[in-house]
Amino acid sequence: MPDRIYNFSPGPATLPYPVLEEAAKDIVNFNDKGIGLIELSHRSKEFMAVAEESEALIRELLAVPDNYKVLFLQGGASSQFFMIPMNLLGSGKKATYLNTGVWSKKAIKEAELFGDIEVAYSSQEAAFNRVPKDDEYNVDADSEYLYLVSNNTIYGTQFPDFPDKDVMLVCDMSSDIFSRPLDIKKFGIIFAGAQKNMGPAGVTVVIIRDDLLDKAADNVPTMLRYKTHADKDSMFNTPPTFAIYCVGRVMNWLKQQGGVAAIQKRNQEKAALVYSAIDDGEFYRGHAEKESRSLMNISFNLPTPELEAQFIAEAAAIGLDGLKGHRSIGGCRASIYNAFPREGVEKLVAFMVDFAGRNG
């Protein structure tokens, strides 16, 4: 293994090193067959087996019921912002959205093109520093679904539990899927870009209940209908073969780690180390309210922007990279997804203590 930096980037993000090594080998010579992984026809028996394994591991790790399809789509989570309402809504139909950050705002904007959208809760006035509890908003009985973003990458907030309302959930889990067990039955659609907890950028995993596949109006283009992709096992057109392969390799790694329950425990431990360093004194301030804190992205501030810049630069110099916060709220951010190693977290915490001691 080369000397690796600790990469706190919010995504594309740190991947398990054994997966990188496998991918490197298979790219030049897949399973020693004399052909590179990315040269394989998507209809070859070799690649079909790859795609089937990726799907099977997703189903196993998240205990996806049989009445849900797992799709590998393109266009990023951003394309789901319009595909969901384009497929599920239409004139006179209503959906409820929770506005907990930039990604939900973008989803709301697209949904408004297709239906009557009610924003039942917004933390925008508080710089999106929290997510709501169930008793803080209502969902109209005629709402087709309740839309939420489970983890808000920029602000470091996360729903500790999913809403328990009498409505189907539709959830953008781009930044925390596979970080904890899920009760899939609560959801109509779960979607996530791969580039945080699943693999490289370039594929979006969509887990969709099968009664929702065929709700699109006749004028929806073929490629934008969920049914098109479900009917062809995500091979209606050429899929992003490399990304689907990597997702399978990451899932295989996750299974070896003990699955989502085991990784959840490790994620809790890793995040607790950083939050302890933040809460220990007045030097660091967490952006999120304590009850909304994310285990994936930890956004925090130092006493001044100058100290933040110095912190980021000194950290980078010792191999702690990508700690700059998102431009919309500034400060610092440590993204510590499933594959981010505990040793990197410990090194960050030691640096935080040292830096505060020298500059506090």
Place this chain on the structure above:
Amino acid sequence: MPDRIYNFSPGPATLPYPVLEEAAKDIVNFNDKGIGLIELSHRSKEFMAVAEESEALIRELLAVPDNYKVLFLQGGASSQFFMIPMNLLGSGKKATYLNTGVWSKKAIKEAELFGDIEVAYSSQEAAFNRVPKDDEYNVDADSEYLYLVSNNTIYGTQFPDFPDKDVMLVCDMSSDIFSRPLDIKKFGIIFAGAQKNMGPAGVTVVIIRDDLLDKAADNVPTMLRYKTHADKDSMFNTPPTFAIYCVGRVMNWLKQQGGVAAIQKRNQEKAALVYSAIDDGEFYRGHAEKESRSLMNISFNLPTPELEAQFIAEAAAIGLDGLKGHRSIGGCRASIYNAFPREGVEKLVAFMVDFAGRNG
């Protein structure tokens, strides 16, 4: 280099081996920076440089004028089938399509959702064995564009020259882009999935004249507007970073080969070898009419389906893989894109001569 098979797959297809080696190295440790290529944030200076180089090489190799944007999109060429009319047409607007195979048929189906589509030519009755000459069809003066597929992968047909009509061309070049020089000024939009002549599946290159970027109606979703991606240099959302990197590496390889004029000459020579073997006697029959023959995909038949099956099996046994024709027309097909080596073509031709001698 491992013992490589000759991969005649129509796509994903053979890539230059040095590109596979570079990708393998960069995936585990990009430029020896201690971070993998697919772990790099798309907003990092390292990846921004990668994307800029990929675009610059595309522009250089095809001599793309300054008033055209080069976009890296997702969703495959199939997503351009609806994005083009969704952006350029609308109620009362007309476009003309040439129906030369499955891919143009699919594009016509999607375009009909958005405008008045005239199919000015179709070779469907002749199993798509030819493409038209200019004097075989007319384009209405009020047509917004003339749509064609430059190379038809399944049938092995290709436009030897592009239409010279008084109308802007919109062209699906998925299977022959970068195989020959182009006069970009004739085109409003050129698009191509990467997985034949550019790299792995997972990115679609769109070359679009800048006056066409902002023609979409207000109700078109953000992600489906060309302007969205043009304004953000294809970084409106997380792009497929690995595929964009590979495209740049393939372009770099193509430049080292002498560029598109040099590769065109080699493509002509490679294809001539196979067509000579087909035309030498009665044993093999080419699917395409001679004047419509493709330099990229060569579809041909043997006297009987049984001999075709035997041909494909014997060829595979000596490392000539992927020669089975598309299920829609059967027979055999040799896809010999830019990166397919001449030695593989020579080996195929020797096998064809031998097989015909033994079975003719």
